[in-house]
Amino acid sequence: MTEALLAALVFLPLLGACLLLLAPSSWRATILLAVTVPLPFCLLPLTLLIADAGLFEMTLAGHPAPLGIRWRLDALSLLILWLNVSLMILVGLAAGARFAPASDVGLRFWPLWLLLAGGIHALLLSADLFNLYVTLELVTLAGIGLIATGGSGAALRAAMRYLLLALMASLLYLLGVGLVYAEAGTLDLYQLGETLEPGLLPATALVLMLAGLLVKSAIFPLHAWLPAAHGNAPGPVSAMLSAIVVKVSLYIIWRLWFWTAGDWQLPAPGLLLGLLGAGAILYGSALALVQKRLKMVVAYSTVAQLGYLMLIFPLSGLLAWQAASYHLIAHGLAKAALFVAAGNILASLGSDRLRRLAGLDQRLPMDVFALALASVSLMGLPPSGGFVGKWLFLRAAYEQNAWGWMALVALGGLLAAAYLFRVLALTCFHPRSHGHSTRLREPPTLASLAGLLLALAAIALGFASAPILALLEAAWPGAMTP
Amino acid sequence: MSSTALYVLVAAGLFGIGVYGLIIASHLLRKLFAINIMGNAIFVLMVAASAPLDGRPDAVPQALVLTGIVIAVSATAFALALMVQLYRVTGQASLEEDPTEDD
Amino acid sequence: MIAQLMFWLPLAAVLVSAFAGLMIFVAGERRQRLRTWLNIAAALLKLILVGLIGLLVMAGHNPEFRVALLPGLDLVLRADGLSMLFATLSALLWLVTTIYAIAYLEHSPNRARFFGFFSLCVTSTMGIAMAGNLLTFFIFYELLTLTTWPLVVHTGSSAAMASGRTYLRYTLTGSALFLIGLIWLYGLTGSQDFIAGGTIAELGLDNDWALKIIFWLLVIGMGVKAALVPLHRWLPLAMVAPAPVSALLHAVAVVKAGAFGLVRLVEDVFGPNLVADLGLGLPLAVLASITIIYGSVLALYQNDIKKRLAFSTVSQVSYITLGIAIGGPVATIGGLIHLVHQGLMKITLFFCAGIFANLLGVKKIEQLDGIGQRLPWTSACFTVGALGMIGLPPVAGFISKWYLGAGAVAMGQHWVIAVLVASTLLNAAYFLPLLKRIWLHLPPEQWPAEHRVSRLESAAMIGSSIATASFALAVGLLAGLPLSPLSWVTGIVTDYFP
Incomplete structure (x- = not known):
């Protein structure tokens, strides 16, 4: 039964993608609903199972490893699965209003959308390094395809640049996988830890895999592709890319670091990764402050916020692990809300230049409200999911007397406030010298509502932390104790 | 020199050619070729790593390489399609920014 | 049933204005009558709820709402004597200010946004009043x-935007330091509810220096809002906001919240004894005194009425800080009572x-x-407020100063008397010329810009x-009298100094 639920999570979207291409256009909306609606109901029993047992493992179709495929579900995977399914539904609402399933552009968009979802689900379940490679490739290609549906020259160029870098990054990762296999004779993410001893070859392999994955997660200073790609994609696509696509490659890094190399004592490399995160927070925020377009502000904000997810390496410990995972979820929801709202604003105004946004609070109140609420969470102001993440980071840093990291997290919140309040000030309170004369196309109510719901979800995470943190505590490998 | 070492050398050479091409070439088709060459270098390496010690080659790397090739083919096809679309819209087959465009 | 009521009442008192605020946003700009109705109904309801809680507190109960926010960390709304002091003040003044603001802003744009945030602002103030621990x-x-x-940037002018930026720069930096202090404190002590007399002393911690740093981090966090010198710079700039906002910011919301936080910090977190033991009271008192003198001196130089009032606030709010910093029951009464007195007088001004x-x-x-001839009632009110600020009996301000002075003498801090005298002289120096102009000078031929408003509005x-x-x-x-703020405060202070 549980096997069937896991399979449904992966194969329903993939099946839907195929059906969308084959079925007549009038059926497409029905197919989309039919493959999306069951997903949360698949996750519910799985959540109960994980809360109870903590872990579930299976081999696909009974073929044993190494040639068969092994899946594994734990709390971290489960939470990111929930994030993805929530995003699929809520961002999907916004996308549905923009890309009518029955239209031509709908035919280009929705199969890729489902492919992306199926790929992410498969990635989160995969338990071996090579399957992670395959699924990550699927996610990347689907994501790039979605960027290209934006159609503009800038979007295509950004997609192409992203594609070249991503392909190269995948090759680095694959090279690492090959080396690991040559050394250990197995690719199982969770068993490798036992066979793989620290040494030159495994270290090289780890560095290669990390390098590839850091490019894909757009971690500073390998982030250059992200702002253009996320800033030029259609709103709902940017939402998915920023909220989850960049995170799943980071998820693989976490798995490698804390499970595969969990027993290795790596304080210096951990510190280095943390410094990259610090660079991301400072650099991304600084650039977000000087952007002239709303979506570029949000895209650079992603560069900055991804930096927090790197702090888990130097701080490594239960609190930091909870903090980073919580931040991942809260940022996913808030960032999706921002991009959906920004996409709606762009579609309505025909521009998202900041100086054109003056007085928008009167004209698009729901979108501006979503923008404001999501900003609250991103700044880490209470009560919000972002605040819980920030609080836990600060606690984690405090427990280890890591005053530098503490200052960084506090400063990061201030910088986020600086660039987000700048947007809010221009949007709501600027005297209207510009922009009032331009004609406005009201965004579909459903699209605005989707943004608002996402933002509310990010705020609500500030109140629902106890069960989530308990789940995460159970999933912490505990191998790395400070 | 053992045959394995030869394979590793070939792989390293191919990888170098690929990296060089990726950096030097501006036309997207050339960049794509370069990436494919890099991919092939890795495949060669993986096959070499599975070289039979006791006469029976390890099946797993072979399977991985086969899958890898399938992925490389599809990614290349996808990249070509994207390139054609980019050319249609911008009239360019390279990533040089159009200075008139402003973002 | 009663237990249920005790649980939900504090939350209801906090959320009633949040609900009104959201409804006002949803109702939109045009439905003016609905908005007015919502505003006044919510303000009245809030006053009733606060009154109800006040009755419970008087009967010796402490209604408490508690929900876990993070494992081991609760969001606590709890009514005790001190919170009722602040809650009653803000509920009462909110009602009056709402009526005033409705009339004041009658013809200006963006009123839905204004009143929406106005209500949310009162929600936050009420939450601050009821907060049962430092996290809340x-x-x-x-x-x-x-x-x-x-509200500060409401008009959207470039001056307003600039002062909004300054406001955020100060307050957010302050709260970042506050947060670090909070994390540090919780790291040492775990989550502790506010308890009269403080909880830290009983834990027997021996790292004094850490406690001292935490104390100052938290003082900076609160001091930004309480406009302690040198963290006060945002306050005069924020004068660009509409008058009702300034009134509320100065009398109850922001500045008072900062001062209230300092009271909680000294009395309920560290406890007066520990503050004295660590030697933190004197520096805080000196800081407050500097603020008092500095604010008054700068007020002298302001030509703009609202700016002069703003610097007067900088100065006056620090009486509260001064009172609790001196310590001892009498001075503490003087500080706490000024929380109410300053609010009433400043909002009038x-x-x-x-x-x-x-x-x-x-x-x-x-x-x-000569404005006294043209607007006699308003001028009379202004005079009452100004004389109260100077400390002339029988207006409220006199009582505060009396207790502060007596308390300082009781604690042997005679220099405080000099501060009080200097500040009183300065207060007189910057208020009396105004009163002289108002009543004794001749009115001009023509007023700068006369606006016609309806009789109802000016009456409101x-x-x-x-x-x-x-x-x-x-x-x-x-x-x-038994229910006066003074007796209430005396009751609270008896808990601190049994």
Whole structure:
């Protein structure tokens, strides 16, 4: 039964993608609903199972490893699965209003959308390094395809640049996988830890895999592709890319670091990764402050916020692990809300230049409200999911007397406030010298509502932390104790 | 020199050619070729790593390489399609920014 | 049933204005009658709820709402004597200010946004009043920053935007330090509820230096909002906001929240004894004294009426800090009672300044000449407020100063008397010339910019001022009665110094 639920999570979207291409256009909306609606109901029993047992493992179709495929579900995977399914539904609402399933552009968009979802689900379940490679490739290609549906020259160029870098990054990762296999004779993410001893070859392999994955997660200073790609994609696509696509490659890094190399004592490399995160927070925020377009502000904000997810390496410990995972979820929801709202604003105004946004609070109140609420969470102001993440980071840093990291997290919140309040000030309170004369196309109510719901979800995470943190505590490998 | 070492050398050479091409070439088709060459270098390496010690080659790397090739083919096809679309819209087959465009 | 009521009442008192605020946003700009109705109904309901809680507190209960926010960390809303002092003040003044603001902003744009955030701002203030531990306090403190910023930049002029930026720069930096102090404190002590006399002393911690640093981090966090020198710079700039906002910011919301936080910090977190043991009281008292003198001196140089009032606030709010920093029961009474007195007097002054500006375009001090003949009631209210600030009996301000002085002598801090005298002289120096112009100079031929407003509107505005001015007189005259703020505060302080 549980096997069937896991399979449904992966194969329903993939099946839907195929059906969308084959079925007549009038059926497409029905197919989309039919493959999306069951997903949360698949996750519910799985959540109960994980809360109870903590872990579930299976081999696909009974073929044993190494040639068969092994899946594994734990709390971290489960939470990111929930994030993805929530995003699929809520961002999907916004996308549905923009890309009518029955239209031509709908035919280009929705199969890729489902492919992306199926790929992410498969990635989160995969338990071996090579399957992670395959699924990550699927996610990347689907994501790039979605960027290209934006159609503009800038979007295509950004997609192409992203594609070249991503392909190269995948090759680095694959090279690492090959080396690991040559050394250990197995690719199982969770068993490798036992066979793989620290040494030159495994270290090289780890560095290669990390390098590839850091490019894909757009971690500073390998982030250059992200702002253009996320800033030029259609709103709902940017939402998915920023909220989850960049995170799943980071998820693989976490798995490698804390499970595969969990027993290795790596304080210096951990510190280095943390410094990259610090660079991301400072650099991304600084650039977000000087952007002239709303979506570029949000895209650079992603560069900055991804930096927090790197702090888990130097701080490594239960609190930091909870903090980073919580931040991942809260940022996913808030960032999706921002991009959906920004996409709606762009579609309505025909521009998202900041100086054109003056007085928008009167004209698009729901979108501006979503923008404001999501900003609250991103700044880490209470009560919000972002605040819980920030609080836990600060606690984690405090427990280890890591005053530098503490200052960084506090400063990061201030910088986020600086660039987000700048947007809010221009949007709501600027005297209207510009922009009032331009004609406005009201965004579909459903699209605005989707943004608002996402933002509310990010705020609500500030109140629902106890069960989530308990789940995460159970999933912490505990191998790395400070 | 053992045959394995030869394979590793070939792989390293191919990888170098690929990296060089990726950096030097501006036309997207050339960049794509370069990436494919890099991919092939890795495949060669993986096959070499599975070289039979006791006469029976390890099946797993072979399977991985086969899958890898399938992925490389599809990614290349996808990249070509994207390139054609980019050319249609911008009239360019390279990533040089159009200075008139402003973002 | 009663237990249920005790649980939900504090939350209801906090959320009633949040609900009203959201409804006002949803209702939109055009439905003016609905908005007015919502505003007044919510303000009345809140007053009733606070009154109900007040009755419970008097009967010896402490209604408490508690929900886990993070494992081991609770969001606590709890009514005790101190929270009721602040809650009653803000509920009462919110009602009056709402009536005033409805009339004041009658013809200006973006009223839905204004009143929406106005209500949310009161929600935060009420949350601060009811906060049962430092985390809850912090949460509402941040919420207050968020909800007052739109009010500060309400007009959207470039001056308003600039002062909004300054406001955020100060408050957010302050709250970042606050958060670090909070994390540090929780790391040492775990989550502790506010308890009269403080909880830290009992834990027997021996790292004094850490406690000292935490104390100052938290003082900076609160001090930014309480406008302690040198963290006060945002306050005069924020004067660009509409008059009702300034009135509320100065009298109850932001500045008072900061001062209230300092009271909680000293009395309920560290406890007066520990503060004295660590030697933290004296530096805090000196800081407060500097602020008192500095604010008064700068007020002298302001030509703009609202700016002069703003610097007066910088100075006056520090009486509260001074009182608790001196320590001892009498000075603490003086500080706490000033929380109420300063609120009543300052809101009256701002109401009157708003009326002068709104009806006659009078914004500068030299334009006040002879305004007493034209607007006698308003001018009378202004006079009551000003005399109270100077500390003239029987207006409320006198009582505060009396207790502060007596308390300082009781604690052997004689230098405080000098500060009080200097500040009183300075207060007189910057208020009396105004009163002279108002009553003794001849009115000009023409007022700077006369606006025609309906009789109802001017009645509402002047009525609000008269109401607050009479409160200020009444709490001074009737200080000896059992339910007066003074007796209430005396009751609270008995808990601190048993």
